[in-house]
Amino acid sequence: MDEAASQLERDHVHSVYEKIAPYFNDSRYKAWPKVKQFLLEQEPGSIVADVGCGNGKYLHINEDIFKLGCDVCRPLVDSAWSRGHEVQLCDGLRLPYRDGCFDAVLSIAVIHHMSTKERRIRAIKEMARTLRVGGRIMIYVWAMEQKRRKFEKQDIFIPWNPNPPLSSALRQRGNGTQSVSDDSASSDKHRKVRSTSSMVDEGDLISPGQQKQQRLWFFSRSLDSVLDFTSLTVSRSSSSTLQTPVDEASESRSRRTSSRGLIRQMSSLFSSSSRTSLEEDVFISDPNEQVHKNDNRSSGNGNETVPLELVHDCSSVPLPDLVSYQRDQSTLEGHVEVDGKSSQQEPLRRQESTASLLESDGMSGQSSEQLKDSCLRYYHVFREGELTQLIQNHVDELHVLHTYLDHANWCVVAEKVQVWKV
Amino acid sequence: MKLLTHNMLTSHVKGVTKGYPLIIKATEVKVNELEFNSQFVSRMIPKLEWSALIQAAEWLGHSQDLPSTLIPDYENDEEFLRKVHRILLEVEVLEGCLQCPESGREFPISKGVPNMLLNEGE
Numbered sequence: 001m002d003e004a005a006s007q008l009e010r011d012h013v014h015s016v017y018e019k020i021a022p023y024f025n026d027s028r029y030k031a032w033p034k035v036k037q038f039l040l041e042q043e044p045g046s047i048v049a050d051v052g053c054g055n056g057k058y059l060h061i062n063e064d065i066f067k068l069g070c071d072v073c074r075p076l077v078d079s080a081w082s083r084g085h086e087v088q089l090c091d092g093l094r095l096p097y098r099d100g101c102f103d104a105v106l107s108i109a110v111i112h113h114m115s116t117k118e119r120r121i122r123a124i125k126e127m128a129r130t131l132r133v134g135g136r137i138m139i140y141v142w143a144m145e146q147k148r149r150k151f152e153k154q155d156i157f158i159p160w161n162p163n164p165p166l167s168s169a170l171r172q173r174g175n176g177t178q179s180v181s182d183d184s185a186s187s188d189k190h191r192k193v194r195s196t197s198s199m200v201d202e203g204d205l206i207s208p209g210q211q212k213q214q215r216l217w218f219f220s221r222s223l224d225s226v227l228d229f230t231s232l233t234v235s236r237s238s239s240s241t242l243q244t245p246v247d248e249a250s251e252s253r254s255r256r257t258s259s260r261g262l263i264r265q266m267s268s269l270f271s272s273s274s275r276t277s278l279e280e281d282v283f284i285s286d287p288n289e290q291v292h293k294n295d296n297r298s299s300g301n302g303n304e305t306v307p308l309e310l311v312h313d314c315s316s317v318p319l320p321d322l323v324s325y326q327r328d329q330s331t332l333e334g335h336v337e338v339d340g341k342s343s344q345q346e347p348l349r350r351q352e353s354t355a356s357l358l359e360s361d362g363m364s365g366q367s368s369e370q371l372k373d374s375c376l377r378y379y380h381v382f383r384e385g386e387l388t389q390l391i392q393n394h395v396d397e398l399h400v401l402h403t404y405l406d407h408a409n410w411c412v413v414a415e416k417v418q419v420w421k422v
Numbered sequence: 423m424k425l426l427t428h429n430m431l432t433s434h435v436k437g438v439t440k441g442y443p444l445i446i447k448a449t450e451v452k453v454n455e456l457e458f459n460s461q462f463v464s465r466m467i468p469k470l471e472w473s474a475l476i477q478a479a480e481w482l483g484h485s486q487d488l489p490s491t492l493i494p495d496y497e498n499d500e501e502f503l504r505k506v507h508r509i510l511l512e513v514e515v516l517e518g519c520l521q522c523p524e525s526g527r528e529f530p531i532s533k534g535v536p537n538m539l540l541n542e543g544e
Contacts, residue, residue, distance in 0.1 A: 006542075043465075044461060044462060044465060045461065045462055045464075045465020045466050045469075046465075047426075047430070047466070047469055064459075064461075064462060066426060066462075066466065068427050068430070070538075072539070077535055078533065078535065081533065081534055081535050086423070086424055086426075086427045087535055088423075088427070088431070088535060088536045088537075088538050089535060089536070089537040089538060089539050090537075090538040090539055091539055091540065094434050094540055095434070096431050096432060096433070096434050096529075096536075096538035097430045097431060097432065098430060098431075098432045098442055098471075101429075101430045101469070102430075103469075
């Protein structure tokens with residue numbers, strides 16, 4: 001399973017970041033204030049590592065400490081280096097640093113890209129290894145619980161859009177550094193704008209009308225499971241406006257669009273739309289019109305659901321099913337999952353709030369090109385307490401000091417402690 | 423790659439126990455000028471593996487007569503601190519590689535960035 005996990009990460013984390021690296025730019029990727037504060041609190045002469053540093057946005061903070069960054073994505077690392085930072089290319093699971101050499105370590109929005117619990121634990125342990133006793137680590141991961149929206153599952157794919165629009169409200173504030181599409185005024189923007197002095201939660205700027213939007217993201221089954229087959233679900237939670245009315249009792253028939261067709265559709269949905277959110281935002285939302293357009297297109301094929309086989313392509317690697325997990329989820333959410341063993345024949349069922357389709361087993365991944373166009377990134381979003389528990393139960397050498405929710409991220413600050421082995 | 427960074431780096435090839443320090447084979451070295459901060463340097467020194475630093479400096483031909491063991495009361499020796507400042511922060515390896523002293527595995531340094539990624543199974 002570790003091979004499956006690392007393949008998933010290669011396809012849906014590493015290669016995506018390599019692709020989107022040129023589009024990262026600092027104006028839309030500012031430092032989180034609490035992270036900045038953590039760095040500023042370090043004693044002069046400290047050595048701090050930013051593991052998963054991306055383009056190095058934290059590496060300039062605090063001139064009195066020595067910071068080094070590392071990441072697995074070469075273009076991002078090169079970008080950080082060109083800004084004058086000390087950076088290395090490496091893997092978070094095998095850090096090339098000697099034991100106990102850092103006074104502090106940052107892991108900001110990194111381990112949520114790791115596709116199994118075991119790997120997430122390993123990553124934390126690796127960072128703990130490089131921390132000196134008494135040193136502190138700050139870990140940020142995306143939260144499943146959000147202020148205004150809710151992921152229904154923890155393992156998801158989120159598309160990337162390089163051109164998130166500014167909301168009209170933000171434009172009025174003279175923040176228009178980015179090009180905005182003409183009809184963006186009506187579209188939903190979950191874009192967070194950050195400056196060093198204030199944080200603006202995009203949600204506050206959205207009018208109520210805009211809030212009733214389609215939300216679109218893709219679920220994968222967790223890799224942490226016992227069964228072994230290819231299955232992916234795409235779920236759309238909508239408060240309204242699918243063209244075809246859906247109620248709890250209705251079911252749609254099994255759909256088998258080709259993965260190419262699906263991918264094309266999804267690609268066009270996301271690439272043509274300038275409405276999807278900033279990559280740091282947790283949700284993608286589409287304006288009603290966009291979805292209706294999509295539905296118009298797809299209703300031509302008699303297909304009223306968002307085709308899901310695309311995600312087939314996300315896994316040329318089987319994603320094991322977590323049947324019992326799914327059942328728990330389904331009882332919670334009124335969401336019926338299908339046992340993947342007979343995934344090829346399973347009917348699709350659409351509930352009031354979610355539509356899910358199972359990916360068929362037999363298709364081979366031919367459309368990786370189109371897939372990469374949609375740049376789906378894998379995330380395991382964390383429940384409240386999950387990160388803390390992970391550390392408490394599996395990482396003896398770290399002692400959790402603080403846990404808090406910071407703008408849709410769960411954060412833990414922990415201290416390295418001496419572990420006495422008997 | 424600065425030598426301060428190199429002092430933290432180790433070979434993490436599977437099975438290797440003596441992967442530190444990595445042998446520097448530099449093909450392009452640059453010396454920058456950086457503002458000297460004596461407090462910064464003197465606080466950094468206890469965190470270093472001193473002998474690894476001396477060795478690294480030698481490999482780059484920048485030994486500067488640094489002592490092989492730390493002198494007592496170095497915090498007040500500005501001349502000494504300036505030498506350390508230079509070797510830690512101003513000398514930079516732009517191209518070359520880092521070699522694991524045990525396995526011989528070479529990690530390339532390109533455009534100042536060491537590539538410490540391991541292959542599957544390494």
